[in-house]
Amino acid sequence: MAHELLRLATAGSVDDGKSTLVGRLLHDTKSILSDTLDAIERVSRDRGLAGPDLALLTDGLRAEREQGITIDVAYRYFATPNRSFILADTPGHVQYTRNMVTGASTAELALILVDARHGVVEQTRRHAAISALLGIRHVALVVNKMDLVGFSPEVFEAIRGTFDAYARAHGVDDVVAIPISALDGDNVVTRSARTPWYDGPTLLEHLEAVPVGSDPAEQPLRFPVQVVIRPQDEAHHDYRGYAGRVAAGIVRVGDAVVVAASGLRSTVVAIDTYDGPLAWAQAGQSVTLRLADDIDISRGDLLAGAADAPQPVREVEATVTVLADQPLAPRQRLLLKTGTATVRAIVAGIDSRLDVDTLDVHEDATQLVLNDIGEVRLHLAEPVALDAYARVRSTGSFLLIDDQTGATVAAGMARPRIVAAPPHVHVSPAGASF
Amino acid sequence: MSTFPSTQTTTSTEGPTVTTTTTATTTTSTGPDRPTVIHHPTLPVDHLSALESEAIHIMREVVGEFERPALLFSGGKDSVVMLHVAVKAFHPARVPFPLLHVDTGHNFPEVLAYRDATVARTGTRLVVAQVQDWIDRGVLRERPDGTRNPLQTVPLLDTITEHRFDAVFGGGRRDEEKARAKERIFSLRDAFGQWDPRRQRPELWDLYNGRHAPGEHVRVFPLSNWTEADVWRYIEREGIALPSIYYAHERAVFRRGGMWLTPGDWGGPRPEEPVEVRRIRYRTVGDMSCTGAVDSGAGTVAEVIAEVTASRLTERGATRADDKLSEAAMEDRKREGYF
Numbered sequence: 039m040a041h042e043l044l045r046l047a048t049a050g051s052v053d054d055g056k057s058t059l060v061g062r063l064l065h066d067t068k069s070i071l072s073d074t075l076d077a078i079e080r081v082s083r084d085r086g087l088a089g090p091d092l093a094l095l096t097d098g099l100r101a102e103r104e105q106g107i108t109i110d111v112a113y114r115y116f117a118t119p120n121r122s123f124i125l126a127d128t129p130g131h132v133q134y135t136r137n138m139v140t141g142a143s144t145a146e147l148a149l150i151l152v153d154a155r156h157g158v159v160e161q162t163r164r165h166a167a168i169s170a171l172l173g174i175r176h177v178a179l180v181v182n183k184m185d186l187v188g189f190s191p192e193v194f195e196a197i198r199g200t201f202d203a204y205a206r207a208h209g210v211d212d213v214v215a216i217p218i219s220a221l222d223g224d225n226v227v228t229r230s231a232r233t234p235w236y237d238g239p240t241l242l243e244h245l246e247a248v249p250v251g252s253d254p255a256e257q258p259l260r261f262p263v264q265v266v267i268r269p270q271d272e273a274h275h276d277y278r279g280y281a282g283r284v285a286a287g288i289v290r291v292g293d294a295v296v297v298a299a300s301g302l303r304s305t306v307v308a309i310d311t312y313d314g315p316l317a318w319a320q321a322g323q324s325v326t327l328r329l330a331d332d333i334d335i336s337r338g339d340l341l342a343g344a345a346d347a348p349q350p351v352r353e354v355e356a357t358v359t360v361l362a363d364q365p366l367a368p369r370q371r372l373l374l375k376t377g378t379a380t381v382r383a384i385v386a387g388i389d390s391r392l393d394v395d396t397l398d399v400h401e402d403a404t405q406l407v408l409n410d411i412g413e414v415r416l417h418l419a420e421p422v423a424l425d426a427y428a429r430v431r432s433t434g435s436f437l438l439i440d441d442q443t444g445a446t447v448a449a450g451m452a453r454p455r456i457v458a459a460p461p462h463v464h465v466s467p468a469g470a471s472f
Numbered sequence: 473m474s475t476f477p478s479t480q481t482t483t484s485t486e487g488p489t490v491t492t493t494t495t496a497t498t499t500t501s502t503g504p505d506r507p508t509v510i511h512h513p514t515l516p517v518d519h520l521s522a523l524e525s526e527a528i529h530i531m532r533e534v535v536g537e538f539e540r541p542a543l544l545f546s547g548g549k550d551s552v553v554m555l556h557v558a559v560k561a562f563h564p565a566r567v568p569f570p571l572l573h574v575d576t577g578h579n580f581p582e583v584l585a586y587r588d589a590t591v592a593r594t595g596t597r598l599v600v601a602q603v604q605d606w607i608d609r610g611v612l613r614e615r616p617d618g619t620r621n622p623l624q625t626v627p628l629l630d631t632i633t634e635h636r637f638d639a640v641f642g643g644g645r646r647d648e649e650k651a652r653a654k655e656r657i658f659s660l661r662d663a664f665g666q667w668d669p670r671r672q673r674p675e676l677w678d679l680y681n682g683r684h685a686p687g688e689h690v691r692v693f694p695l696s697n698w699t700e701a702d703v704w705r706y707i708e709r710e711g712i713a714l715p716s717i718y719y720a721h722e723r724a725v726f727r728r729g730g731m732w733l734t735p736g737d738w739g740g741p742r743p744e745e746p747v748e749v750r751r752i753r754y755r756t757v758g759d760m761s762c763t764g765a766v767d768s769g770a771g772t773v774a775e776v777i778a779e780v781t782a783s784r785l786t787e788r789g790a791t792r793a794d795d796k797l798s799e800a801a802m803e804d805r806k807r808e809g810y811f
Binding site: 121139337 | 519521523524526529532535559562564566650653660670672675676678679681683685696699701
């Protein structure tokens with residue numbers, strides 16, 4: 039069995055002990071080395087703390103250490119004999135909601151922390167909502183500081199019940215709740231003797247067991263072309279390969295494929311890699327495709343299975359999160375980047391704004407500001423093949439970029455409606471609509 | 473760290489593996505010389521292949537979107553792995569960007585020989601910035617301790633400007649250090665090469681925003697998500713040759729600042745520092761004045777992996793004097809335009 043890679047993101051409110059938990063995971067999986075630990079013990083001693091402050095492991099920037107807070111997404115790495123883990127550690131402050139969205143965008147599992155004394159608070163609900171929005175299928179609800187509530191099963195069960203109901207309402211089906219004390223290590227890596235009433239997995243056991251990825255056979259083929267490979271030397275005189283990473287599904291030699299924007303069709307004759315040709319490749323693999331026909335394909339094109347290609351659209355409805363200080367407002371001109379394509383876009387309208395503090399939806403919004411989540415309509419300068427994010431994460435996601443400053447203004451998840459036109463028909467720019 | 477199940481047979485540590493192959497000239501899917509590799513569809517790709525595919529994707533994005541990329545190549549293992557991935561990313565075409573080396577003048581001769589052989593083998597172009605040239609012109613001044621690592625920043629930035637490089641690949645990994653853990657894969661630098669951690673662009677999914685103003689450039693870290701153990705396991709799996717100083721050998725060394733240093737023109741040893749012959753190896757490759765060796769009997773990749781996974785010291789902690797200066801040493805140097 040392959041040694042797998044699981045990407046996860048953490049989320050918690052201020053003082054939930056998230057940094058301590060991450061420190062505990064690194065420490066107990068022996069992913070921290072002794073010089074790092076020495077440095078932490080020295081600093082902790084200098085600050086008059088009784089034991090090593092494991093939060094110091096993850097608070098990397100000077101301002102964070104001085105203020106005792108976590109500013110930015112930090113990536114952590116640990117491994118067990120079965121799996122390697124990439125952990126996006128995101129801050130819990132209200133003003134840094136964008137960081138949770140960032141960390142969660144690549145995660146397959148969200149680790150949501152609550153303080154057992156406070157239970158499910160607003161920010162817990164917000165994290166659950168964001169996890170659901172970003173299509174994360176697995177949530178681990180980590181009930182921390184159980185030592186401060188006497189390891190009470192009633193407290194734990196009440197929190198689990200409240201969260202479960204909320205998460206299910208948002209469409210997250212796989213929730214596993216785990217009672218822990220990050221400070222003492224209970225049920226993080228080793229099973230606690232203080233929770234005899236709990237028969238579920240420790241946190242690490244759960245992280246090792248949760249299924250990685252989704253079955254690529256269930257997804258349509260999506261292959262954004264990154265670079266055209268043309269060696270132009272004697273040995274490869276007529277070589278023309280389309281280099282990219284399979285974004286979704288499986289590509290096989292012999293597959294009929296279509297260029298989404300032009301509707302041109304061909305057949306895959308080879309899947310090349312440096313290590314030799316493949317009979318087929320699946321989502322996540324970087325390969326180079328060669329086709330039977332010499333058709334016009336360049337960076338920005340999306341190759342899709344001929345039977346199930348996305349419709350190029352010029353009108354997009356999407357859920358967006360604002361990531362920059364500048365607000366997002368109607369008539370604003372931006373660049374939309376999805377896959378390997380970048381096109382000009384105009385904000386045609388803002389339909390609603392989700393108040394991330396109260397989770398109320400406001401339908402009279404005139405603009406979206408930093409950390410807002412809202413529903414917008416975009417008008418594109420040329421047709422772009424987008425999937426519904428809920429169906430295909432990789433080809434349903436996009437960035438909105440300010441052409442002037444280069445800033446990433448917002449992250450979007452497309453919600454295209456079903457279109458009537460068959461996929462191979464080129465949509466005329468003037469008439470493109472849903 | 474843990475032990476991983478071995479998925480590949482161990483290959484020779486010395487054999488060059490960036491070998492060229494002519495089998496890709498065939499136009500059918502089943503080349504005559506190499507077997508077709510088949511993965512089971514419902515199994516996730518193993519983690520080294522996932523990391524490699526991510527790095528290849530990042531490099532192709534840069535070549536697709538930037539006009540003048542370059543790859544920082546020191547002969548250190550991370551840059552060697554990065555170049556190996558680049559060769560794979562653009563095969564059967566050549567690597568479509570030059571290599572850039574900032575030579576402090578205190579480099580290990582074995583590493584320079586390795587560098588030149590690798591450039592010749594891969595058919596790449598090498599741009600060298602000699603720190604000595606900046607010292608000779610009076611732009612930089614030699615430090616009393618003889619260490620030239622901090623002097624690399626100005627030659628690096630000047631060379632990036634002179635060649636109008638708009639994207640520069642670096643072999644930095646997020647597991648190396650706390651400040652690096654917060655850096656993006658695409659890291660925007662201003663005209664002074666400076667990194668501002670509070671102004672970083674959020675990086676979502678696998679969409680990288682490389683837009684920059686004239687005079688700015690982007691540092692790109694394709695190995696961001698690799699750990700030291702991943703790098704070594706990949707070197708083993710791919711059979712990548714490294715400079716010989718990465719493996720245990722007898723060497724005359726002396727003790728300074730808790731590290732074993734090699735005597736040299738850079739200014740060591742002092743009279744009170746006795747030289748002795750020890751069996752050592754290097755875990756990182758850098759300026760001789762501040763790169764320390766560790767006592768080691770690890771002569772093969774497999775032995776190095778066993779040593780690295782059992783080590784209780786980080787590679788920078790064990791071998792880099794320049795990172796020990798202050799709690800925020802790396803952050804400060806990154807802000808100034810160092811990697």
